[in-house]
Amino acid sequence: MIDAIVVVVVVAMVGVYVSWRAGRLDRLHARLEAARAALDVALVRRSSVALEFASSGLLDPATSLLLASVAHDARSAQNGHEREGGRGREGGQESAPERGSGQELPESDLTRALRAVFGQPGFRSSLNGTEGADELLTELESAAHQVFLARKFYNDAVAATVAARRRPLARLLRLAGGAPLPEFFEIEDSLVGAGEAGQGADMPHLTG
Amino acid sequence: MKVGLVCPYTWDVPGGVQEHIMGLAEALIDLGHQVSVISPADDDAPLPDYVVPAGRAVPVPYNGSVARLAFGFLSASRVRRWLKEGGFDVLHVHEPAAPSLSLLACWVADGPIVATVHTAIPHSRAMHAAEPILQSALEKISGRIAVSEAARTTLVEHFGGDAVLIPNGVSVRKLEKADPLPGWPGAGGALGFLGRMDEPRKGFAILLRAFEMLAAERPGLRLLVAGHGDADEVLAKTPAWLRERIVMLGQVSDADKVRVYHSVDVFCAPNTGGESFGIVLAEAMAAGAPIVASDLDAFRRVLRRGQAGLLFPTGNAAELAAAAGQMLDQPELRAGLSAAASAAVRDYDWPVVARDVVRVYEAVVPAAGRLVVAPQ
Numbered sequence: 001m002i003d004a005i006v007v008v009v010v011v012a013m014v015g016v017y018v019s020w021r022a023g024r025l026d027r028l029h030a031r032l033e034a035a036r037a038a039l040d041v042a043l044v045r046r047s048s049v050a051l052e053f054a055s056s057g058l059l060d061p062a063t064s065l066l067l068a069s070v071a072h073d074a075r076s077a078q079n080g081h082e083r084e085g086g087r088g089r090e091g092g093q094e095s096a097p098e099r100g101s102g103q104e105l106p107e108s109d110l111t112r113a114l115r116a117v118f119g120q121p122g123f124r125s126s127l128n129g130t131e132g133a134d135e136l137l138t139e140l141e142s143a144a145h146q147v148f149l150a151r152k153f154y155n156d157a158v159a160a161t162v163a164a165r166r167r168p169l170a171r172l173l174r175l176a177g178g179a180p181l182p183e184f185f186e187i188e189d190s191l192v193g194a195g196e197a198g199q200g201a202d203m204p205h206l207t208g
Numbered sequence: 209m210k211v212g213l214v215c216p217y218t219w220d221v222p223g224g225v226q227e228h229i230m231g232l233a234e235a236l237i238d239l240g241h242q243v244s245v246i247s248p249a250d251d252d253a254p255l256p257d258y259v260v261p262a263g264r265a266v267p268v269p270y271n272g273s274v275a276r277l278a279f280g281f282l283s284a285s286r287v288r289r290w291l292k293e294g295g296f297d298v299l300h301v302h303e304p305a306a307p308s309l310s311l312l313a314c315w316v317a318d319g320p321i322v323a324t325v326h327t328a329i330p331h332s333r334a335m336h337a338a339e340p341i342l343q344s345a346l347e348k349i350s351g352r353i354a355v356s357e358a359a360r361t362t363l364v365e366h367f368g369g370d371a372v373l374i375p376n377g378v379s380v381r382k383l384e385k386a387d388p389l390p391g392w393p394g395a396g397g398a399l400g401f402l403g404r405m406d407e408p409r410k411g412f413a414i415l416l417r418a419f420e421m422l423a424a425e426r427p428g429l430r431l432l433v434a435g436h437g438d439a440d441e442v443l444a445k446t447p448a449w450l451r452e453r454i455v456m457l458g459q460v461s462d463a464d465k466v467r468v469y470h471s472v473d474v475f476c477a478p479n480t481g482g483e484s485f486g487i488v489l490a491e492a493m494a495a496g497a498p499i500v501a502s503d504l505d506a507f508r509r510v511l512r513r514g515q516a517g518l519l520f521p522t523g524n525a526a527e528l529a530a531a532a533g534q535m536l537d538q539p540e541l542r543a544g545l546s547a548a549a550s551a552a553v554r555d556y557d558w559p560v561v562a563r564d565v566v567r568v569y570e571a572v573v574p575a576a577g578r579l580v581v582a583p584q
Contacts, residue, residue, distance in 0.1 A: 061345045
C-alpha cells in the first residue's frame with residue numbers, strides 16, 4: 001500500500017516537474033519571438049531612416065546613392081525574411097533557421113556604409129544650420145541604438161532558449177516539439193569602428 | 209582643348225576604368241590637348257603628373273562587394289576646387305552612375321559634360337530606388353559615350369536617351385614590342401591564356417580539354433597561363449603527365465603581361481560569353497600574337513570575321529584543338545594571322561579612339577557654353 005502511494009506521488013512529482021519545464025520552455029520561446037519581433041521593427045526603422053536620409057537632399061548625390069543602395073538591400077532582405085516566416089507558419093511548420101545568413105550581411109553592410117558616411121571628420125558640422133538635418137541625425141542615432149539594444153536582447157533570449165533546450169530532459173522528451181533551434185543574429189551594429197568600441201560596450205554616439 | 213577627366217575609382221588599384229582613363233589621357237596629351245585627371249588617391253601616392261589626388265577612397269559595401277569610392281562633402285569640395293582652378297573647356301566623367309567622384313563632378317559642374325559608361329549593370333530594383341537621386345545629376349550630361357553595346361543598353365534602359373559607341377582603346381605602342389619570357393615559346397610550341405581561371409565565362413576549362421587532346425600527340429607542347437585563380441585546384445584535376453607541361457604565372461605585372469603575349473605561338477580566347485569587347489583579345493592582337501578565339505559576336509567583329517584570327521564554335525574543345533593544331537603545324541599561317549591582327553587592331557589604337565572622343569567634345573562644347581562651377 002505504502003509502495004503504491006510512493007509510486008503515485010513520485011509519478012505526480014515527475015509530471016509536475018516535466019510540465020513546469022515545458023512551460024518554462026514555452027515562455028522562453030514566447031520571449032524569443034517577442035525579441036525577434038522587436039529586432040525586426042528596429043531593423044526596419046533603421047533602414048527607413050537611412051533611406052529617408054538618402055532622399056532628403058541634405059547629402060551629396062554620391063553619398064545619397066550609396067546609402068540608398070545599401071538601405072534598399074537591407075530592406076529587401078527584411079522583406080525576404082518576413083515572407084519566409086509567413087510561409088512557414090501557414091504550412092504549419094516553422095521555416096528553417098537559415099534566414100539569419102541571408103539577412104545579416106545586408107544589415108552589416110548598412111552599418112558599414114553608415115559608419116563610412118557619418119564617421120567622416122566634420123560631417124556633423126557640415127550639416128549645421130541645414131533645415132531638418134538635426135532631426136534626421138537624432139532619428140538615425142536613435143534607430144541605430146535601438147538596433148543595438150534589440151539585437152542584444154534577442155541574442156540573450158536565444159542563449160537562454162538554446163541552453164534550456166540542450167538540457168537532457170528537454171531533449172529526451174522533445175519538449176520543444178518541432179520548433180527549430182533559434183540562431184544568434186550576428187551583425188555589426190556599432191557606428192564607430194570595431195577597434196574603438198569594445199565588445200559589449202554601450203553604443204556610443206556618432207562622431208563629428 | 210583643356211580637358212578635365214574624372215576617375216571614380218582609386219588610382220593606385222589597377223582596374224579597367226583606370227587603365228582606360230590613363231590611355232585616353234596620354235593619347236589626348238599626345239594629340240596636343242591639356243589634360244588633368246582627378247581621381248581618388250592618397251595625397252602622397254606616386255601619380256603621373258596629370259593626375260590630381262582627391263583624397264583617400266573609403267572601402268564601402270556597394271553592389272554586393274566592397275568598393276573603394278570617394279564621396280561626401282570633403283570629396284565634393286576637392287572636385288569643386290579642381291574645377292575652379294582647372295578652367296576646363298570640357299568635363300569628361302567616367303562611370304557616372306557609381307557613387308563616387310564622377311557623380312559628384314556632375315553635381316558641382318554646369319556646362320559641357322561628357323560621360324563614358326563602361327559596365328553593363330543589370331536592371332535591378334536597387335537601381336530603381338536610386339534613379340531620382342541620379343537623375344538630377346545625370347541630366348546635366350550633354351554627350352554620352354558607351355564602350356560597348358551592353359553598356360549602351362544599360363544606359364538607355366536606366367536613363368533613356370542614347371549614347372555614341374566608342375570602343376575601349378589599346379596602346380599599340382606599349383604592346384607591339386617585348387621580349388618573350390626566358391625559354392618561351394620553346395621548340396615544342398606553346399599555347400597561351402590570360403584571364404581568370406575560376407571565372408567559367410573565360411572558358412579556361414575548355415582550353416584545358418583542348419590542350420589535353422593536343423598534348424597527347426605533341427610531346428613538347430606547353431601551356432602558359434597568366435591570371436587570377438587557384439592554380440593548385442586547377443592542377444589537381446589534370447592528369448599528372450599533363451600537369452608538368454602547364455605553367456601558371458598567377459597575377460602578372462603589366463610589363464610581364466605584354467611579355468606573355470609575345471611568349472606563345474598561339475594565343476587562345478576560349479570565352480563562352482559576357483565579353484562585351486574583349487580587351488585581352490585586342491591586346492593580344494596589338495602584340496601580334498596569332499589568335500584562336502570563340503565565335504562570339506564581339507570577337508568575330510574585332511577579328512574581322514576570322515581574317516585576323518581563327519574562330520571556333522564557342523565551347524567546343526575539339527574544334528579549338530583542331531584550329532590550334534593547324535596553327536602550330538603551319539608557321540606561315542601563324543605569320544599571316546599575326547600580321548592581319550596587327551593591322552586590324554589599329555582601329556582600336558588609342559590615338560584613333562581618342563580622336564573619336566575629341567569629336568564628341570567638339571560636338572558638345574559650342575552648344576553647352578562655358579564650364580562653370582554650379583552655385584551651391
